[in-house]
Amino acid sequence: MHIAVYGYELPLTMALTIRGTPLGRRRGFYVCIDGRWGEIAPLPGESRESLEEARDELLAACARLAQGQPHGASLPSVQFGLDCALTAIDGEPAPSLPLLEGEREPIIRAWRCRRVHPQRAWLTLTGEVQHDAGLVRELTLLVPGLQLVLDAGGRLSEEQLEGLWRRIDPARIDWLLDPAADLAAGQRLAERHGWPVAFDLGRHVALDYPLFEQLKALVLRPSQLGGLARCRELAEEALAQGLDVVVADSLESGLGNAQLARLSAQWAPGRTAMLDRLRYLLDRGVDGNGQPDPGRLTLLREYG
Known part of the structure; x- marks a missing residue:
């Protein structure tokens, strides 16, 4: 078994703030095991792991693999990346929802320029009720059949969400993602107001979630949840x-x-x-065949 671990650093199209954490460049790691690749890249602001923790566990896990042992990784990003490198991931890709976030004018301008409008999109809420409600109304007027997923990210107050809901057509909303910072509070809000909601399990410590009438969907971010078997099970x-x-x-x-x-x-x-956040990468880090180029990476360790 031949194993190589690389570090990467990719430029962004713009500086981002991920849940209050500034991000200027995207850093992470690749692992190549007998020609198959996996990616280990905790996202600052979202992941509960640091890059340093992931690197140290990745190197230790690869050393165990090189000795013929199970990798024994416990961090979700390392479990996921190693499983990807140990498994042939084939088949056709699923399409992605377009992500709408940021200032109103660029969103509307880009939307007007589309030759074909999608019938469903993901909108990140700002918490500014007039802005968010106006954007929802304008988008749904531009595309009469449009359905929206509204991402509150657990950051908005009940008052903000109530104000938004009064100003939009609820029939155009598939669900409201993470109306509160924790699952129990999200359930209470959904039941109190009758809002259709979804939970992003990567944002919550526990993978167990309550079942109730208003819960419509789960969002799964595999690198924040664990290995392939666990994600498939969820x-x-x-x-x-x-x-x-x-x-x-x-x-x-x-x-x-x-x-x-x-x-x-x-x-x-x-x-x-x-999967639309890929657009924030100025360099996607792969060649025309979708593979990383080792010549552009930093080799951290090689085994076998």
């Missing part, structure tokens, strides 16, 4: 309970993004993923 359980499942990114490079698109098609057939 998807299958949710589908069996009648929930929608959306596989979402953690701002991976082109390698991880493409793997997530294929995994989404396997775990949630016929459903749309949410």
Whole structure:
């Protein structure tokens, strides 16, 4: 078994702020095991792991693999990346929902320039009620059949969400993602107001979630949840309970993004993923075949 671990650093199209954490460049790691690749890249502001923790565990896990032992990784990003490198991830990719976030004018301008409008999109809420409600109304006027997923990110107050809901047509909203910072509070708000909601399990410490009438979907970010078997299990359980499942990114490079698109098609057939943050990478980190170029990477360790 030949194993190589690389570090990467990719420029962004613009400086980002991820849940209050500034991000100027995307850093992470690739692992190549006998010619197959995986990506390990905790996202600052979203992941509960640091890059340093992921690097140290990745190197230790690869050393165990090189000795013929199980990798024994415990961090979700390392589990996921190693599983991807140890598994052939084939098949057609799932399509992605367009992500709408930022200032109103660029969003509307880009929307008007589209030759074909999607019938569903993901809108990140700012918490400014007039802005958010106006944007929802304008988008739905531009595309009469448009349905929206509204991402509150657990950051908005009940008052803000109530104000938004009064100003929009609820029939145009598929669900409201994370109306509160924790699952129990989100359930209380959904039941109190009758809002259709979804939970992003990567944002919550526990992977157990309550089932109630207003819960419509789960968002799964695999690199924040664990290995392939665990993520598949979560998807299958949710589908069996009648929930929608959306596989979402953690701002991976082109390698991880493409793997997530294929995994989404396997775990949630016929459903749309949410992988549009790839557009924030000025350099996607892969060649024309979708593979990283070792010549552009920093070799950290090689085994075998």
